[in-house]
Amino acid sequence: YQWDFVTEEMQGEVQYEYAAEFARRLEEKSDGAIEMTVYEYGGLGDGVDQAEQLMMGSTEFGIVSPGFTGTMVEEAQVFALHFLFPDDIELTQEILNTSEALNVHLREKYEEWDMTPLAYWTEGAMQWTGSSPLRTPEDFDGFQIRVQNSPLIINSYEAYDASPTPMDWGELYTGLDQGVVDGQENPIFFIYSAGFHEVQDHMTISNHNNYVAMTVVNTQFYNSLPEDIQALIDETVEEMREVGFALQDEQNQENLDLIEEEGGTEVYTLSEDERQAFRDLAMPIRDYFRENNGEDAGRILDLLEEEIEAAQ
Numbered sequence: 001y002q003w004d005f006v007t008e009e010m011q012g013e014v015q016y017e018y019a020a021e022f023a024r025r026l027e028e029k030s031d032g033a034i035e036m037t038v039y040e041y042g043g044l045g046d047g048v049d050q051a052e053q054l055m056m057g058s059t060e061f062g063i064v065s066p067g068f069t070g071t072m073v074e075e076a077q078v079f080a081l082h083f084l085f086p087d088d089i090e091l092t093q094e095i096l097n098t099s100e101a102l103n104v105h106l107r108e109k110y111e112e113w114d115m116t117p118l119a120y121w122t123e124g125a126m127q128w129t130g131s132s133p134l135r136t137p138e139d140f141d142g143f144q145i146r147v148q149n150s151p152l153i154i155n156s157y158e159a160y161d162a163s164p165t166p167m168d169w170g171e172l173y174t175g176l177d178q179g180v181v182d183g184q185e186n187p188i189f190f191i192y193s194a195g196f197h198e199v200q201d202h203m204t205i206s207n208h209n210n211y212v213a214m215t216v217v218n219t220q221f222y223n224s225l226p227e228d229i230q231a232l233i234d235e236t237v238e239e240m241r242e243v244g245f246a247l248q249d250e251q252n253q254e255n256l257d258l259i260e261e262e263g264g265t266e267v268y269t270l271s272e273d274e275r276q277a278f279r280d281l282a283m284p285i286r287d288y289f290r291e292n293n294g295e296d297a298g299r300i301l302d303l304l305e306e307e308i309e310a311a312q
C-alpha cells in the first residue's frame, strides 16, 4: 500500500509531527506493507483544497480543521462556537474522544461528503493576537480579524461587531504585517511557530474556543480496505490520542515562554468577568447554529451540550 497523509502545518508543528508518528507506527505494524508520504502545509494546496482532495479520494488521509469544511459540512461548524468546551483541556479531550454527538452523528454528516473523521483532537485553547489590545467586546468594534473560511466563525465575530475576513494562513503573516487584517485567533504554539507574534503587539489569553483538528480518512477508500488493515488503522488512531495531546501540550507551554522571552508582544490574560462579557454575546450564536446549520444541527448541539455538562 502507498498512501498520502496531508497536514495543514509545517514540520515540527503539531499536525505534521502527529502525522509523521502515525505513519511510522502504521508502517511498523504492517511490517512495511503500508508506506505513507506525509505532506506539510502547501504541498497539496491550501486548507480548503486539501479538504476537497480528501473528499475526492485523491489523498487517503489528512488532518483537517473543521473551519476548512465550513462551506461543506454545515453541522461541523459547531466547533466555531465560542465558550462551548470546558476550559480544562484534558476534559475537553476526553469529551472529544467519547462524544456520541461527534463520533457518531457528526461523523455521519462528514461521511455524506466521503470524509470519515476517525478522531477529533485538540491543538490547544485559542487566543487572540492584535495590533491593538483586545480586552472587551468594544475593542472588537470594526476590528478586522482573520478567520478560517467558515460562515459560523464569521457570525461569531460579527456578534462582537468585528469585521471577520476569511483568509488562508499562508497569507496571514504578510496580511498582519501589512495591516490587511488587524488580528487573528490560534493556539499559542502556532502563533509562535508561524511568527505572528513578530507582527502583533498584543496577545490576549482569552481561551475563547478550542482548536479542534480531525484525523480524517476518505470514506470509500477506508471501506474498501480489508478488515485487518482497518484494524491496524483504528489501533493507531487510538494510540495517537495520547501522543497528539502531549505534542500540543508541550508546544503550547514552550512557545508561550518563547513569546514572553522574545518580548515585543504584550501578553494579557482576561479575567473571568472580562470573559463573561464575550460569553454573553456569544451565547445567542448557539441558537443561530441550531436554526441555520443543517437539519441535524439542533440534535448534535443538544447532545453535545448534555455530554459536556455530564463531563463537568
Ligand code: 6CS
Pocket (backbone or CB within 6 Å): 008, 009, 047, 065, 123, 148, 168, 169, 185, 186, 187, 190, 211
Ligand atoms: O489558522 C490556521 O488556519 C492554521 N492553524 C492551525 C493551528 N493549524 C493549521 C491551520 O491551517
